[in-house]
Amino acid sequence: MTVPRLKFIDITRNMMSVTVYSKPACVQCTATYRALDRLGVDYEIIDISADADALDRVRGMGYMQVPVVVAGEQHWAGFRPDMISALS
Template structure:
């Protein structure tokens, strides 16, 4: 399986379908496709949390349709972040900051 639990995360891929993001795009949904025990996934969650961005987590080891979706986008490693019509693979703090600056929906504070 491509997304093995201890798989190294080398050769980070980036694919951009559009961008930069429109300013104030509060309808942009953010989804992080990840797997267990994934350091880059954890770093991505922390960075999104730090920016206060709302996102959905999907564990591709438990969701075959989601795994097929990200493979269909051409990705072979986790995490894969889909932000609106843009997507990338790996821990990308620059992209996370850009999404936050574009006005992605903010997480509700408890």
């Protein structure tokens, strides 16, 4: 008699918290939102022009441009389709 193998699904991957640090009228930010939306990734947007603490966090990570995307332990700046697709 064969015992069926269990298939484990990593549900934590889809539960990762994703934050997009952004500012108004940012073309790369809009492209990032659209790519995340297409993949069905939930995310929070934080406007660094209205939140001084958020701006300090972004600068503390070494970034001087937006969008800055923080996904779990990973983070990057700019529109990065390669990094975004890895989230799905």
